[in-house]
Amino acid sequence: MAALDVNGIRCSYNGKAILDNLSLQVAENEIMCLLGASGCGKTTLLKAVAGLLPVTRGEIHIHGRKMNGGGVEVVPERRNIGMIFQDYALFPHLNVAQNVAFGLQSKESNKARINTRVAEVLELVNLAELGARYPHQLSGGQQQRVAIARAMICQPGLMLLDEPFSNIDTQVRMRLIGEIRALLKGQGIGAIFVTHSKEEAFAFSDRLALFRAGHIEQVGRPQTLYQHPQSRFVADFLGQANYVPASVLDKCTLLTAMGPIVSQAALDAAPGTSGQLMLRPRQIQLSLTEQGNGRVLEQQFLGTHTRCVVECQNLRLEVSINEPLPAVSQVNVKVVPHALTFFPDSEGQRAVA
C-alpha cells in the first residue's frame, strides 16, 4: 500500500487553480522530493496533503485512508503526519525536551512515559545531552534536529518537509541531509520533501517529481531524470547540457558533425528523424593530441573539477574534466559510451540525405 496516493486533485487560491488534475504516489518508506522553480505549486501540494488547504476535486489517501472527498475531510491533526518547516518553528520559551514533548502531550498523560519517549527521540537525533538548552542556545542544524525529533515523537506515518535545509550553513547541510535521510529510512517513515535546490533533491530523495507551473513534468529516480530527461525543460533544470544537432541513422546510431555516435540502448525515434543529442559535461571525454578534432577555448579550475569549453566541428561544448589541460591545447573529443538522450525536433521527421 502506498504511504501517499494523490489522485487527480485540484487546489485553488481565490478561484484560480494552482494544481489541476495532479496525481502522485509515494511508496512506503520512500522519500519523494518535489522540485521546481519558485511559485510552481510545491508548497500548495504539501498543504493539500497536510489538510491545510481545501481540495476541490480528486482524492488524497494516506496509507490507504481517505482524507477528503464524498463528505470526508480529515483535519490536519488526525492525518498522522509530521511537519518540518524551513524556520524550525520551535517555541522559544520551551527548552529542547519541552519542545519535543509538546506534540505528545495531547495524546499521552503519563509523565514518565512522555519523558522516556522524549529521551528516545533525542537520542535518535543525537541531541541526548542538550535537552535542557533553549532554542537560541543551539545552532541552525541542532534546531532543525529538534524540529525533527518533535515531528517524530508521535510516530507519524508520513513526514512533510518544506525546505528544511534552506537556513542551514552549506558546510553542515549535506551532513544533516545524510543524517535525516538515514533517520527516516531507519524508522520506516515515508516523506515528501520540498526544495528548489537540485543538489538537495539529488542527495535526499529516492525519487523526485519535477514541477512546472502546477503540473509534474517528470517523476523518477534522480539519476534517471538527470541522465534520461524526457524533455529539454527537465534536462536544463537539472544541470548543464550540451545540444548537438543529430539525425537517426539506425536504431542505435546518431549521425552528428562529430561523426556517427553509437548508443548503448535503442533510440526512441525512427531512422531519418532529426533533432538534438543531449550530452552532459561528464559525457564527453578529452584526450590531448595534436591531430585532435577539437580545441580548448576556455578553462576554469573549480576545485572538485575543471570546466572546459572546447570547439569541435563548429560546436561549442562544455566539458567537465578533473585537472586543467595545458594552455592552447588541441584535443580529441569523444563521447563517453552510454545510452544516448535524443530529442527529436518538433517539426517531426526529416530524411537523412
Ligand SMILES: Nc1ncnc2c1ncn2[C@@H]1O[C@H](COP(=O)(O)OP(=O)(O)OP(=O)(O)O)[C@@H](O)[C@H]1O
Ligand atoms: N495564500 C495565497 N493566496 C493566493 N495565492 C497564493 C497563496 N499562496 C500561494 N499562492 C500562489 O500559488 C502559486 C503556487 O505557490 P506555492 O507556494 O505552492 O509555490 P512553491 O512552488 O512552493 O514556491 P516557493 O519555492 O517559492 O515556495 C504561486 O503563484 C503563489 O503566488
